[in-house]
Amino acid sequence: MKNLFMASAGLLAIGACSNEPAEDVAETSAPTEVARTAEVETVASDRAELGDWGIVLEDMDMAVDPGDDFFRYVNGNWLDRFEIPAEFSNYGSFTVLFERSEARVKSIIEDAAASNARDGSIEQKIGDYYASYLDTDAINEKGLAPIQGQLDFYDGLETHHDVALAFAEIDYNSNTPISLYVGVDNKNPETYVTYLSQSGLGMPNRDYYLKPEFEDKRDAYMDFLNAMLGFTGVEDTGDRAAAVYALEEKLAEVHWAPSKSRQAELTYNPYTLDEIQAYVPELPWAEIFDKMMIGEQDSYVLRQNDAIQAAAKIFADTPVAVWKDYLKIHALSSNASVLPTEIDEVQFAFYGRELSGTPQQRERWKRGVSAVNNAMGEAVGQVYVERYFPPESKAQMEELVDNLKTAFAARLDELEWMGEETKAEARDKLAKFNTKIGYPEKWTDYSGLEVVRGDAYGNSIRAGRFGYEDMISNLGQPVDREEWFTTPQTVNAFYSRSRNEIVFPAAILQAPFFDPNADPAVNYGGIGAVIGHEIGHGFDDQGRKADGTGLQRDWWTSDDAARFTERSTKLGAQYATYSPVEGLFVNPELTMGENIGDLGGVTMSYDAYKLSLGGEEAPVLDGYSGDQRFFMAWAQVWKRKYREDELKRRLVSDSHSPSEFRTNGVVRNMDVWYDAFDVTEDDELYLPREDRVQIW
Structure with missing residues (x-):
């Protein structure tokens, strides 16, 4: 979110780049050390990319009983020998494909830059955007000059009214207590609406301000605020930085917990402009909305309505001088990558090293690739698809998706706990699923984006405005069902509840998820289960609250809803016992949707x-049955290591359970896994049959 009412594309996890909330499978982030090179390319052959038939047997730890720890049984040798590269907070199968995609995009960018393209062409824009980002000498030489106008503007604010309108400046990238995005209206899925959300924190979420286990991070954040304020020329940073921290702490106190913000029925609170003004009178809403070019809408949805109301009271009670410092600090922080190196290094020291435990900043060219992807991702993606995504892969994926839908339809018919009335609605929803594979059918036109060589900061600001204007252009238009919220080169997949669609970008359709030459059991245990996960999101604890058109409504009988809740609560109780870090546990209310999806x-x-x-x-391959290979593939997909600080961060902010529990927490509930690996009551993962959970 760029500022008070600004959203920019960007989300990752079998998730996507989106300006709408999406339910996703993956997280940000490989199988073997050999695979971990940026230059690695899939070699065309009739052999599987990994191992002889899709599993890296050398990564297994045969000393581990699969019934005691299936995650380590499949991945144990890799977990013991693999060291997370210094530039990553975690590393796993997703990261391998991320690095491969990154190297491919670098090649595409460099080809565009070397093409001697005419001014205004997309090749010129891609090449100049990238070159400008890489030119740290020019960035350092300019110092704060590119952003000085924004800092001076904040210095000139005199009243709360001034500050409120400063929040709405489209061309200024900072942090603000409320953010917005334009998305499909959950109660009228043929139209778009503007959603307003709580925002304003510099640390990941409220827990970092309020829970004792993050006290050391609070101390480090105070140092960060002092340093950033110092860059603006302030000498007496101590008290002023403390005042900014106190402001954010107050915002944290009124913020909803992430688990509450998942609840569909709680986060749909429509207001007319007059009703917003009456509910939150501290802000001049008509002026703000007009400034942001979103005025004259019939309604606006306040997601965490009482948190926004409380934040507005905090806004009014906080001196203008504190807001000025807050805005300047976050302006430097938000733009750090295109400002002098000393600012960029302070930014990384806190957000990378301190919060995630990442020892080393990523090489500049890699960050430049991400910058180009964020600014002009579909332009790059068009070339990516031509080079790296053969039509055969799309055809095979379409067949897999059809098979998964058929299997789920059969399961619906056989569900003993669901009545026929609710089943009919579920069948209708499944039949209306929209599937997007590989890439969009139409591409974003970047002709309106100006890119100036040597102006890294200006390019970033203009790209932000371009993305914002593109987003708000949807208002008043019919919903575009062909629109994508991720690029083909993104290693991810997601489900959108308001669109009832599942999306699989090209970059995830590679081993270990999908390999046309791998054993079918491996593909079904990999990408097949990912497809099933995304379908399952349409029927998880939140997805089930919308119908086949994306309309948020209750289509369940009360008895069936109660039986669903009973089963999901039972599953949540299992996950609540999982502790990847001593004293910290998985939050089943936060991770429920992903656990059900898995x-x-x-x-x-x-x-x-x-x-x-x-x-x-x-057939039996290397002594492993088809059922065994299926489950081994699922465990291989989630092969991952985390740094402890990153794992702690995820436990309070990520809707996904840590990878070992995405493996072990699933298989121990499936009777066929017990049969495949001869798991008995003497094994640690064993659950009595009556304690195993089956929902879908």
């Missing part, structure tokens, strides 16, 4: 795999 996804993909065999037995 369990349902693997369950329906297993059925689809068995259907694909046509009644035949799968």
